[in-house]
Amino acid sequence: MILRRLRLADFRSYSHLTWEPSPGMNVILGANGSGKTNLLEAVALLAGLRLRPAARDRDLVREGAGSLRVDAALAGDEGGEHEVSLQLSPQARRYLLDGRATRAGAEGTPAAVAFTPDDLELVKGGPEARRRLLERDLAQVSLAYRDLLRRYGRALAQRNALLRAMGEGRAGEGELAPWDEAVATLGAGVQAFRRRVVDALSPRVAAGYRRLAGEGHRLEFAYRPCIDAAGAAEGAAGTEEELLRALRTARTLERARGHTLVGPHRDDLAFRLDGREMRAFASQGEQRSAVVCVKIALLEYLGEVRADRPLLVLDDVLSELDASRQERLLEAAKGHQAFVSSTAAPPVAEAAVVRTERGGLRAWPGDEVPGDAGASP
Numbered sequence: 001m002i003l004r005r006l007r008l009a010d011f012r013s014y015s016h017l018t019w020e021p022s023p024g025m026n027v028i029l030g031a032n033g034s035g036k037t038n039l040l041e042a043v044a045l046l047a048g049l050r051l052r053p054a055a056r057d058r059d060l061v062r063e064g065a066g067s068l069r070v071d072a073a074l075a076g077d078e079g080g081e082h083e084v085s086l087q088l089s090p091q092a093r094r095y096l097l098d099g100r101a102t103r104a105g106a107e108g109t110p111a112a113v114a115f116t117p118d119d120l121e122l123v124k125g126g127p128e129a130r131r132r133l134l135e136r137d138l139a140q141v142s143l144a145y146r147d148l149l150r151r152y153g154r155a156l157a158q159r160n161a162l163l164r165a166m167g168e169g170r171a172g173e174g175e176l177a178p179w180d181e182a183v184a185t186l187g188a189g190v191q192a193f194r195r196r197v198v199d200a201l202s203p204r205v206a207a208g209y210r211r212l213a214g215e216g217h218r219l220e221f222a223y224r225p226c227i228d229a230a231g232a233a234e235g236a237a238g239t240e241e242e243l244l245r246a247l248r249t250a251r252t253l254e255r256a257r258g259h260t261l262v263g264p265h266r267d268d269l270a271f272r273l274d275g276r277e278m279r280a281f282a283s284q285g286e287q288r289s290a291v292v293c294v295k296i297a298l299l300e301y302l303g304e305v306r307a308d309r310p311l312l313v314l315d316d317v318l319s320e321l322d323a324s325r326q327e328r329l330l331e332a333a334k335g336h337q338a339f340v341s342s343t344a345a346p347p348v349a350e351a352a353v354v355r356t357e358r359g360g361l362r363a364w365p366g367d368e369v370p371g372d373a374g375a376s377p
């Protein structure tokens, strides 16, 4: 899908802006704090993807304004024009496709892959970054998965509340059974989906790594579902019965801790290079190569399972990569519309470049910015 026109009203630091990006590579240049990430955030939100997971809805509304609007004109890969409109106010949150209320991820809406410096923690960091991939990034694959995650999250919260109430003597053990069932059923659904997608990504990640680092290397990218909080059984099936059994086993500990210890909220991913755990053995560069390969695999996979090619959002990440990894990423970006932010001169020759400045966009180095630069004084 191609974003033809983006219009922002009271979104983050932008009071109003109209921008017509290029269908290929777009580089957004600007000093720190000049609005690069804000602009990319608006693009990502069209796909329901949050660049700053900590942000609440109201943080997106420009300070001093009551509501925001993001309007986008998009062109499908097979032709066909769509209008997506996102409206946020204290009263309502609306996502419209061609004037009809729907949700990001529905047919006809864009998909996106985002790559930010946080993602560089994917291999070397704690499980949070890997869970962000399992939750946020995989949510781009299907709306059904988004719904499943939401329902699982609700069941988990209810079960945790009940565990705390039991600990304080306000609820009895008998009340737990329906929530065990709900967590196990929904959890098994979440895990089945994750397994399917990671299994599809895995050979692509391995092939990408061989291209980047040489044929001799074997990268394994595997799903590591949490079955047993005490020592996750990698490769276990994660069926509903197994989850249920694991929940019962963990119950005494869970009552003491006051939260659920078993389920997809404790899932992880494994990265092994030539048979060794990358987190403990691999060099910084090898770890980064693996991350680049995961993002590229996701980009390719989404292009196949969604009706349209995803938008690619690279926030501040190119400068973190060395020449060969940059090259590989930019090669994979070809054929996609990409949005790349940078504080320094653009590393890409054939790109449309704009500069963020004073709440708007300016031409760089001197050409006219397509659209209406829209800057406020």
Ligand SMILES: Nc1ncnc2c1ncn2[C@@H]1O[C@H](COP(=O)(O)OP(=O)(O)OP(=O)(O)O)[C@@H](O)[C@H]1O
Residues within 6 Å of the ligand: 011, 012, 013, 014, 030, 031, 032, 033, 034, 035, 036, 037, 038, 039, 058, 059, 060, 061, 062, 063, 316, 343, 356
């Ligand atoms: N809701 C909001 N209303 C007004 N301003 C906001 C809002 N949210 C964020 N900002 C401001 O927008 C400015 C630009 O932020 P942004 O993250 O886009 O900068 P950036 O160009 O990506 O900088 P860096 O290079 O440091 O990443 C920040 O100074 C921030 O305070």
Ligand SMILES: [Mg+2]
Residues within 6 Å of the ligand: 036, 037, 038, 315, 316
């Ligand atoms: Mg930024």
